[in-house]
Amino acid sequence: MSAQERRLAAIAAASADAFRSGDYHQVRAEDVAERVRLPRGTEGDRGRSAVWLYNEVRSRRVLVALAVKHAFDEFTSDDVAPEPPRSLLDARRLVTAALRRVARFHQVERFMLAQVRLGIGDISTSEKRPSAGQSQPVWETAEVYGATAAAGWEGRVTAYARFLEPRLELAALAVALPSAGWAAASAERLSELAFRSMADDPEGVAEHQATALCAHWFARDLFPLAGEWAERLHTAERAAELAERMDSGGRARSRALEMVLQVLLDGSPLLARAAEVGGELADLLAAGDLDPRTLCDVTSRQGIALLRLGDLPGARSCFERSLRVAGGLPASADATSLGARARHNLAEVLVEAGRPREGLRELTKVSEQRVEGVPATGVTPAWRGFTLTRQAMARAASRAGRIVTGVTLAEATLADREQRLGPDSVNTASARVTLAEALLAAGQPAQARHHLTEALRLRTQHLPPEGYWPQYDTVLLAEIELTAGFPAQAVRLLTGVTVTTEWFARQVSPRLGAEATLVRATALTASGEPAQALAALRTLPAERPVRRAQAAAQLALGDAAGAARVLASLAKDEHDMDDDFPGQAERLLLAARAAYALGLEDEAETTGAALVAMGEDVLEASHPLVLAGRLELALCRMGSGKVEEVAPLLAPLLDRRPLAHGRPPLGDGHPLLAEARSVAARVGEPTSSTPEDRLWEDD
Secondary structure, three states: OOHHHHHHHHHHHHHHHHHHHOOHHHOOHHHHHOOOOOOEOOEOOOOOOHHHHHHHHOOHHHHHHHHHHHHHHHHOOOOOOOOOOOOHHHHHHHHHHHHHHHHHHHHHOHHHHHHHHHHOOOOOHHHHOHHHOOOOOOOOOOOHHHHHHHHHHOOOOOOOHHHHHHHHHHHHHOOOOOOOOHHHHHHHHHHHHHHHHHHHOOOOOHHHHHHHHHHHHHHHHHHHHHOHHHHHHHHHHHHHHHHHHHOOOOHHHHHHHHHHHHHHHHOOOOHHHHHHHHHHHHHHHHHOOOOHHHHHHHHHHHHHHHHHHOOHHHHHHHHHHHHHHHHOOOOOHHHHHHHHHHHHHHHHHHHHOOOHHHHHHHHHHHHHHHOOOOOOOOOOHHHHHHHHHHHHHHHHHHHOOOHHHHHHHHHHHHHHHHHHHOOOOHHHHHHHHHHHHHHHHOOOHHHHHHHHHHHHHHHHHHOOOOOHHHHHHHHHHHHHHHHOOOHHHHHHHOOOOHHHOHHHHHHOOHHHHHHHHHHHHHHHHHOOOHHHHHHHHOOOOOOHHHHHHHHHHHHHHOOHHHHHHHHHHHHHHHOOOOOOHHHHHHHHHHHHHHHHHOOOHHHHHHHHHHHHHHOOOOOOOOOHHHHHHHHHHHHHHHHOOOHHHHHHHHHHHHOOOOOOOOOOOOOOOOHHHHHHHHHHHHOOOOOOOOHHHOOHHHO
């Protein structure tokens, strides 16, 4: 506490004592000054002069503002920190309770606050004289009493702001992530409003005053912060609470919870809350004699929330339950559709669990079933199911290493949605994001960036910016920049953004938050900051992608032996466990580099050859990891003097002929292509060119 803050605190205590015992117009400056108690040297101070007091505050407005601050701090000194709210109703109760505390303070200190009400608008004679040239004193507004004095000078009472601020922030965190300073500014406004309304209505009922002010704060500050969906969620939660009080059978409660779940999944970013509500609703439906179709829908939607959270066992359990319920329905087209949806969702769990080939096989079967009855044009439920499955197939194919197939499927899905929905639909934008992912996996980062930025334009207009999909796009954009050879830009994209916050991990998706940390750590390694990367990776669960990133960081630090040990343990875990062949290819690439760094050239050659051989078996020959393995082998051959073997290894990287998806193996500007051209030039091999590479204007 600064010396000025100590002086203002003493003045606040003296002012509160004075205005508690005397009318405003009868309390003189010397009455307050003589009550000031400040230590002076080793002797107790017995008060100060009115001149000293004037030099400190310059205005009676400051005196009364400090008085109410001191009195309110005494009144709330025994309050404990509240628990974080789990819902908007809890948040409303939290804010109402805080405002009720303020209202009771007004009842207890009615006389003093009546004097404060008179004094906060008072203007001294010297202030009225233009010739006086009175200037505002300089107070440390970062400190409690300094900020109170500065507000009092302006005729505002912010005495309740420090009490309200943490409670308003907790309430806001139930639905959104407020920016720095938002809670402080909101608390100051609410403090001033609470003082004015309660001081002007001293006979008002505390409960009613608190409820009314809380409703105002929700409409004025919270709903604009979170978005329109928060108001709908609040309405749905109130309906569910009312139904629980009035409906003993649970039927009305289940219907109200359906509305809550729909708002949470369709408009809000709160996936963790959606999974929780979905579980409660599913239990209600299963316990009652209710519509099985509704139970099938609810378990499916709960599973989707759990899948995005990263709870794969929980998601699988929900989808299996949905499949069982669908299988128990009477035979009909509707029951068949529900079963296909459940199998589609189970296949997506396989993809996320590191078994993309198995997931792709299951999705292909679902697609063959769902394509039946899909019209050539128009938007129907049958087409909606089919296009979602084809989109999932594109993602699964790319993750399984079938990159040409992935791009082809993603392009077909996008073209179909553009034809049926138009280019400006948010679902068309979703298909464009999938195409960007497929192009990135296929070694086309520049084209991937183009499609993702086009999709971002629409997704940010229709979806909450702190929600799952906009943050997913941010992580994907960082991956694109990293692959394109701009790791510093990837680090910047993932620094200080919502996806990396604790709030996002708690409320939206811990899995996506961990993915963002992994991508950022990989970019730090590529930017020459492997020590920072390792520190970030230690905060993540030791899953296989994290361990591969750890090995890459250790290699960059010069710890090739440590990297080799990590990769050796990883190879044991990978054996016969799944079909994540791109992950295995990345591990082989790192193992080859580690062996070469340790001087084990034969082992490096063998490992590199095993990676290249994957392009003849489980991965496509044009996969960027296979091409990276070829480049690694070419560098090894150069180091051992086998220059004549370099050109055949580099040929697939330098080939500019389009593949089945209409593009060369590596897109223009890809770092692998640039490095391959550099190596080819060093060994005297001319790079291949096509007529399309020539500028027509020069002919």
